[in-house]
Amino acid sequence: MMAPHQYIFGPVASRRLGRSLGVDIVPAKYCTLDCIFCEVGRTTVKTTERRPYVLPGQIIQELQARLKDLPQPDYITITGSGEPTLNSGLGRIITQIRAVSSTPIALLTNGTLLYRPDVRQDACQADVVLPTLDAPDQQTFELIHRPDPSITLQMVVDGLIEFRRQYHGQIWLEVFVVDQVNTDPRKVESLKAMIDRIRPDKIHLNTAVRPTAEPAVPVPSLSTLRRIAATLGPACELIVDPGDLRAYQAYQKGLDDKSILALLQRRPSTLDQLANGLAAPASQVQAAIDRLLKSGQITAETWTDQVFYRLAQQGPSQT
Ligand code: SF4
Numbered sequence: 173m174m175a176p177h178q179y180i181f182g183p184v185a186s187r188r189l190g191r192s193l194g195v196d197i198v199p200a201k202y203c204t205l206d207c208i209f210c211e212v213g214r215t216t217v218k219t220t221e222r223r224p225y226v227l228p229g230q231i232i233q234e235l236q237a238r239l240k241d242l243p244q245p246d247y248i249t250i251t252g253s254g255e256p257t258l259n260s261g262l263g264r265i266i267t268q269i270r271a272v273s274s275t276p277i278a279l280l281t282n283g284t285l286l287y288r289p290d291v292r293q294d295a296c297q298a299d300v301v302l303p304t305l306d307a308p309d310q311q312t313f314e315l316i317h318r319p320d321p322s323i324t325l326q327m328v329v330d331g332l333i334e335f336r337r338q339y340h341g342q343i344w345l346e347v348f349v350v351d352q353v354n355t356d357p358r359k360v361e362s363l364k365a366m367i368d369r370i371r372p373d374k375i376h377l378n379t380a381v382r383p384t385a386e387p388a389v390p391v392p393s394l395s396t397l398r399r400i401a402a403t404l405g406p407a408c409e410l411i412v413d414p415g416d417l418r419a420y421q422a423y424q425k426g427l428d429d430k431s432i433l434a435l436l437q438r439r440p441s442t443l444d445q446l447a448n449g450l451a452a453p454a455s456q457v458q459a460a461i462d463r464l465l466k467s468g469q470i471t472a473e474t475w476t477d478q479v480f481y482r483l484a485q486q487g488p489s490q491t
Contacts, residue, residue, distance in 0.1 A: 179231050180238045183245045187411045188302065188344065188376055189278055190246030195235065197265060198225050200253030204284040206318040209348055210385040212253050218320050220285065222260035228268045236272055244275055250298070251280040258285070263294035270297075278302060284323050287331030292338055300342040303332060305370070308362035312354055332370045345372035347404065349379045349397060351390035352455045360403045367404065375408040377401050381416040388428070390456045391421055428460040429469075433483065436470060440482035 179196050186192040202225070206215035235248070248269055250256050256279065259265065266277055276299040283303030285291040295301050305328065307313035313325040336343060345367065349355060354363070367375065377397055380389050392400075394414055401408045428450075435441060435449050443461065447454040461481060464470040470481050 178234060179226060180234050183242065186247075186249070187413070189249055189300075192247045192249045192278070193238070193242070193245040193275070195231060195248060195250050195265075195269070196226075196252050197231065197250060197256050197259040197262070198252035198254040202252075202254040202258055203282070204255050204258070204320050204323055205282050206385070207282075207348075208316060208318070208384065208386040209350065209380050209389050211382055212385075214385050215254070215318075217254075219258065220320050220322055222258055222285075222290075224261045225259050226261075226265075228261055228265045231265055232268050232272060235269065239273060246276075247278045247300070248273060248275045249278045249280055255282055255284070257281050257291045257295065260290075262291075263297050266294070266297035276300065282317075283332055283335075284319065284328050285331070286335045287327045292331070292335050295335065296339050296341070298341060300344060301335075301339065302344045302346060302376075304346045304348060305329070305332065305367065306346075306348045306350075306354055306363065308354070308359045308366060312359065315353055316348070316350055329366055329370070336371050342374070343370070343372040344374040344376055345370065346376045346378055347400075347408075349377060349392050349400060351379075351392040351396065353390070355392055355396050355400065357399075357403070360400050364404055372407065375404050376411045377404070377408055378411050379417070381412055381420040388424070388450070388456050390459075391417065391424060425460070425463070428456065429464060432457065432460050432464065433469065436481060436483050440473075440480040442478050442480055446481070 181194040181196060183191040183193045201212050201215050202217045202219060203215045204220050206218055256262060269277055278300040279295055279298040280302050283305065286295065307316055307325055310325045313319065377400060379397065380391050394417060397410055397412065401410050431450055432446060435446060443454055443458060447457045450457060465472060469484055471484050472479050472481055
């Protein structure tokens with residue numbers, strides 16, 4: 173017997189979709205990507221193979237039972253604990269949802285499989301499609317998304333351009349910002365040129381405000397986000413709540429500072445040693461070091477051409 177609410181979750185309050193009732197159509201965590209910022213956690217099965225992971229009948233039965241208990245949500249959102257276009261029954265699932273509900277249907281996708289005609293045909297059934305594109309070059313794409321080896325950025329962009337040509341519904345493109353990875357003004361200009369070819373109806377600028385698959389994903393400042401939004405033009409909207417961003421920055425800062433102080437308590441270390449020890453990007457460790465130097469909690473000294481950091485008033489190293 174089917175467990176209650178196996179495939180349906182929410183409604184959740186979504187900044188982009190209002191009261192959104194989620195439909196989860198792939199298992200955790202099957203995905204074409206392994207994004208450093210994923211809130212579901214690390215991808216366990218990285219694949220591009222489409223399969224009927226969940227059958228439409230299983231979903232519709234549960235959805236109908238759930239809709240009976242609820243005021244009408246703003247959207248029924250097809251998503252997953254992974255990439256929903258991996259479900260080969262996606263088109264039939266959307267058609268069957270439409271047959272039992274007049275609520276608009278949104279599809280949250282990473283967009284990587286839209287180069288395939290069958291995936292485009294399925295996605296065309298939704299009222300709103302929300303794909304992601306945030307890398308202007310292959311290196312940045314790999315750094316942020318750690319894709320299945322068969323997927324290139326060029327395929328993703330070509331797929332989105334072709335999808336725009338075929339699809340008459342709304343495309344709301346998410347651009348996820350990782351500080352110092354895709355924030356450089358030249359990278360943002362290149363990304364804008366790509367987005368101009370896709371012609372989304374809206375661009376949603378986003379960043380991490382909750383714990384991510386990798387613990388130290390660098391978060392940009394509000395002014396960086398505003399600068400990027402201005403470059404991307406009037407269709408671009410910042411969907412991050414500034415209060416959430418500040419709270420998350422404080423959370424990250426606290427973690428980083430404490431971790432660095434704990435390592436330095438054991439021995440003076442260079443930037444590289446700290447970054448390796450914390451498995452964190454050097455840029456983020458450097459930012460924390462700068463804060464700690466400024467607040468006087470650590471000092472820097474050069475020894476054999478290398479800069480070592482130590483706790484303020486720390487005695488000689490014990491190692
Ligand atoms: S595409 Fe979505 S589900 Fe897949 S790893 Fe990225 S954020 Fe997570």
